[in-house]
Amino acid sequence: MSETIDSRSAEAIDREGDVAADYIEELLDICDLGGDIDIDTKNGRAYVSVADSESDLERLSKAEVVNALQELTRLAVQSETGEFSRVILDIAGSRAARQAELSVLVDKAIERLEAGSSEADLPPMSSYERKLVHDIVAERGFVSESHGEGRGRHTVITRH
Template structure:
């Protein structure tokens, strides 16, 4: 599949299956219980790990989830030969991060209300920047990403 071809639902489901197998292996090695759910959302495979196990809660730290997501993407790429944009959620970490990003956007909106012409947010992943763009649009703010690589960040302005 080329970079310009949208992945099919079948392809994304296969990515999810490969990711789930990889994650099950990691959880087994760490002796952590977890239930995996697979889904396809917004053109991406989405894998969610849920459990009441306290050890799983320790894995739900955003930096840890990001690292595990990258490892899982590499495992999927090794199997398929293609770049994966799958999303990993551990113990509701994605919803927690969305709430944190909403707080950042609200703080930026307050700066704009106080007279600032723009408000820059810290660097974040492409997935998080997409969430920021969505949150900003919900609040009638203009958003644009600037920078390269790990320093890429979002700048907000009033519409």
């Protein structure tokens, strides 16, 4: 049995993904929406993706809706397993779309730095989105740190 970075077993992560997928499947059934559910494991987390075959999921794929559904799914998993859940939910490619938006946001912040600002603050976002931003910033050759607490936690980008 392989151990993940956060000491959870692959079996526990697989169970988390299965419980999350069951929850999402029930939700889609209640809403009378279609979608193909895929479960994957990356970096010690379960990823549940819902592919849209008939554009039924367009309204559910908005970033704020996906984040809310992800939190509900995490609570459902925690209720079922008794363990804190870090499952990541993707609906109809919402994560890739959000990553593209974050890339544009980082590019605009870097433009401010290149125009003479000493630092560029980004708006508050989830820990997952901040991690994506840190990766994008590093790829661009800049430095970033998270600042603030709770819902106000945000990323600040600076030069080396």
